[in-house]
Amino acid sequence: MKEVAMATAEVKLTKNQRLVLDLLCASDAPMSAYSILDQLRTEGLRAPLQVYRALDKLIGLGLVHRLESMNAFVACAHPACHAVEMVGFAICETCGKALEFADNDVAEILSGWASANGFDAKSTSIEIKGTCASCQEKSEDSSGAE
């Protein structure tokens, strides 16, 4: 029961799943499956499938999310409450980082739309593309204005 208080330690993960999750947690930006593979070659991973299988499991557990518009994967920012149903990301096209967010109002509106239309929703992904605050500041430096 001393077992570590890490939010992600509740479930027993296999070696490969642990390697992938730890790498994603340590990364400050989403990673593609193949860059995960490259990083883990030293740990013994050799084939894409090893990564994809671990990712599938981790996504099922709500510990990892997939960014559909980028074919990339990111550790869930809220590892405590694995909300699998609705997740949102704001993805910066300049630095590649993704900010995870959750919004109950949006979730309710969308599930309202679904039931009004007889659609049985299993999962919802929201992805906003644009430029993050930090990258906007940087680009103002070059524009010389004010």
Place this chain on the structure above:
Amino acid sequence: MKEVAMATAEVKLTKNQRLVLDLLCASDAPMSAYSILDQLRTEGLRAPLQVYRALDKLIGLGLVHRLESMNAFVACAHPACHAVEMVGFAICETCGKALEFADNDVAEILSGWASANGFDAKSTSIEIKGTCASCQEKSEDSSGAE
């Protein structure tokens, strides 16, 4: 000026762009780039790039949307008001069809989140995965219940 009243005729499209758009409009479900290519071989298209270039242009015009989670493309259901900023789709995992929707409340909440977080949003995609009404009915047939 007699020029056709088709909603999609406002802009002058090239032959390849027209072929791709017409095919997507005629399809009742989203299509992958390569299935578009296959369908248009008889029309003279030969290489993936020809399709991807046409798609890029059509997406820029708001006449076609990309379903990020499926690597597929679909003609815009509202060809009149080309809303590029925010589009939503409910995608049926059984029949593969996609229902397009728009919701101003959601759009406002999301753009509110963005400005509150200093994020400069360019485009937003919402994709709900699940089962459409029609496919639910069909599967009830087999479940015999009630």
Place this chain on the structure above:
DNA sequence: ATATGTTACGTAATAATATAACACAAATAA
């Protein structure tokens, strides 16, 4: 008309992402 810039085209090659199929090992449960 001719020059110039822009947009689109066609082709070949290749990169990047993802899955199928197979045989085997470890953990779990009956």
Place this chain on the structure above:
DNA sequence: TTATTTGTGTTATATTATTACGTAACATAT
């Protein structure tokens, strides 16, 4: 133990997308 499930490792292949190159079509300004 036996059966069942779950995960593993490997090879091969399928699917999706882009790079790089050279050419053609079109607008428009001289």
